[in-house]
Amino acid sequence: xxxxxxGRRRPKHERLIKAENSLLRLIKEDTLFTYLDEELxxxxxxxxxxxxxxxxxxxxxxxxxxxxxxxxVDRRIKAVYWWCYMHSPRPLSATELLKYxxxxxxIDAIYKRMNQKTQLEGTxxxxxxxxxxxxxxxxxxxxxxxx
Numbered sequence: 426x427x428x429x430x431x432g433r434r435r436p437k438h439e440r441l442i443k444a445e446n447s448l449l450r451l452i453k454e455d456t457l458f459t460y461l462d463e464e465l466x467x468x469x470x471x472x473x474x475x476x477x478x479x480x481x482x483x484x485x486x487x488x489x490x491x492x493x494x495x496x497x498v499d500r501r502i503k504a505v506y507w508w509c510y511m512h513s514p515r516p517l518s519a520t521e522l523l524k525y526x527x528x529x530x531x532i533d534a535i536y537k538r539m540n541q542k543t544q545l546e547g548t549x550x551x552x553x554x555x556x557x558x559x560x561x562x563x564x565x566x567x568x569x570x571x572x
Contacts, residue, residue, distance in 0.1 A: 482512075499532050 427437040436442050451457035489508055490501055506526055510516060517525070 499529060502527060502532055 426434050429435055448457065486505060486508060489504065490496075493501070493504060496504060503526070510522065510526070516522075
């Protein structure tokens with residue numbers, strides 16, 4: 426226990442205790458370790474972790490991009506597509522592959538859409554940027570200069 430700035434006693438590692446309590450609650454509700462459920466495992470194999478994605482695919486993609494860090498962004502996108510194609514279980518024929526691989530024009534179109542979106546987001550007023558209805562329409566006729 427520790428004493429806070431107001432002189433009250435509270436647990437020293439309060440956030441750690443909250444995390445432990447939430448984990449214990451999830452275990453009691455049978456929602457945390459569902460892969461250990463025998464009935465579920467008999468129906469189909471449930472992986473106990475996501476390491477096959479993080480260690481199997483994503484890390485290899487990051488390593489490939491790190492090894493080829495001199496590529497332009499267009500080429501990096503194409504390299505990711507090509508890596509996924511080369512590691513797919515059923516590769517497409519050359520004619521089918523040309524239909525689905527990105528072209529320079531399709532990548533440029535994506536960039537233009539993203540650029541337009543960011544420009545539009547820059548013009549949308551955020552919290553405190555816009556005029557509020559109550560700024561122009563007052564119910565009382567008193568002047569507030571602190572507003």
